[in-house]
Amino acid sequence: MSHTAGVSTRGFPGYPDTTRVPSVAEVVTGARTNTQPVELITLPGLEFMYSGGGITLLQCIMEKVMDTSFEKIVRAYVLDPLGMTRSCYKLADGEANVSQSYYTGFLPTENKWHIQPEQAAAGLWTTPTDLLKVVRALQSSLCEEPGNALSKASAETMLTRIKESMALTWFADNTKFGHAGGNNPGWHCFVFGYADLPWNKNDEGHSQIVQRTPSKCGIAVMTNSATGYLAVSKILHAITYLKGWPEFHTVSAGNAFETPLRAPKNAVTPxxxxxxxxxxxxxxxxxxxxxxxxxxxxxxxxxxxxxxxxxxxxxxxxxxxxxxxxxxxxxxxxxxxxxxxxxxxxxxxxxxxxxxxx
Structure with a gap:
């Protein structure tokens, strides 16, 4: 869950041809797939090495232990309890309210989307609103609110960094937690929430944020373009600027934030x-x-x-x-x-x- 198991395969491109989609077992073994077998390639616990392959192994373990599909497990324990009504791992027949992917924002891709048998690592269909329900559930659990999704201890454990900026499934620092998302042929997304996480000391070398950590605030941005991360970065900068929230330093490894947009014309230079x-x-x-x-x-x-x-x-x-x-x-x-x-x-x-x- 912290991407420190030493398991290979960072991510999965998915399959545009619906008639040739391998099973998750075939993905792990590398049979009839467009990725290499999922293997142990370094010592467990030695280093942070992002691995969609490791998350896919976790999917297999959960399905074996609980003797049901991963989709049903997540539906029962996460989606339904949190009211995530627009989230799924397989589009319903006739579903039309779904985004077409683009290369640049102007040119659509040849395939509207790819099928992902690696559901845990790459297969979730969702919306910004639904993603923020997960963020709010964790924030509420940290505050021990009535009806919270997790115990405070579990929420704190989930958001405690293990290696570098990686906690358990979330990237985190001392003021926020989040995760980027991206799928072929063209989506880039990001979600994060503010939270007071003092046990994750900020050691990234940049100026310390002096503003008070906002309470129960977060942002989810989703784009359907292969070049969308540039827009995601600038939008996150702009929202925090307009809201007066602390600057968003990326907490997700491998995503370099871009220069921001220009402030509104009436903005005054100090x-x-x-x-x-x-x-x-x-x-x-x-x-x-x-x-x-x-x-x-x-x-x-x-x-x-x-x-x-x-x-x-x-x-x-x-x-x-x-x-x-x-x-x-x-x-x-x-x-x-x-x-x-x-x-x-x-x-x-x-x-x-x-x-x-x-």
């Missing part, structure tokens, strides 16, 4: 940005005041000024977020102890570098 004027930043950039009195940036020695606009992303600690107008670049003006620094985002969180005044 006057404190001028405190960062002076000198060049790591021999690369200079902050200057444009003729309009607004911030701008330029490469050291260049006469070309690029306007900086407020970004739709929540601040961390004391920081000011400024987008290069029309570009996927962002400067975050902040602090490292008593030293003023600038984070330079060249396309996203994964590419950020720290610029120091020279």
């Amino acid at each position: 006057a404190e940005w001028k405190d960062w004027i002076g000198g060049s930043w790591s021999d690369s950039w200079e902050l200057v005041e444009a003729g309009s009195g607004l911030p701008a940036a330029r490469i050291t020695g260049s006469d070309v000024l690029i306007a900086l606009r407020p970004a739709a992303i929540s601040s961390v600690s004391y920081s000011i977020e400024l987008l290069f107008d029309g570009l996927s670049l962002m400067l975050r003006l902040g602090w490292d102890g008593d030293e003023r620094i600038v984070e330079f985002w060249n396309g996203g969180l994964a590419t950020r570098t720290t610029l120091r005044s020279s």
Whole structure:
């Protein structure tokens, strides 16, 4: 459940041809499948290694122990109790209210969707509303509310990190838990909820969030495009910005968050940005005041000024977020102890570098 068993096969592409779908047993053994056999490839407990194959083994174990299908198990213990009426592992005959997948948002894929025999790892059909019912159930369990889905102890165990950012089925840090989702031929999704999880110390190296953790809040974003994760990232930034919630640092491994959208036109740049004027930043950039009195940036020695606009992303600690107008670049003006620094985002969180005044 924490992807630390050392089991192979990260994910599954699914099958577009409904007449040639293998059984879950065949998926595990690699017979008649488009993936390799699910095997133990490293020592159990040695490292975090995301494995849809391991989750598929868990599906087999559950079906064997309970002598029924995985779909019936989840229906009885999760979907029905939580009122997840728009969630299933097999579409009902004649179901029309289901998304067609796209490559880019404009060009539909040749197949509307793929069939996933690996139900536990990749086969859930659901909606943002239903996903947030799971998030709310965990939040309520942590608060020991009447009728909660789990005991507080079980909820805490589920959200305690085992390796890196991975807890039991959820990625988690000290203020939230969540998980990304993606299926061929074209879906990208994300769901997360805020929760006070102090036992998961934040050791990711970025500025600590100073805002109070929101109570029973969360976001689910689902897209039906192979390029949808770019939109998911920007939407998550924008919602937290507009709600005044703490900035969303991704808690899901392998998903690099992109630069945010521009803030609404009436957003005001804090006057404190001028405190960062002076000198060049790591021999690369200079902050200057444009003729309009607004911030701008330029490469050291260049006469070309690029306007900086407020970004739709929540601040961390004391920081000011400024987008290069029309570009996927962002400067975050902040602090490292008593030293003023600038984070330079060249396309996203994964590419950020720290610029120091020279």
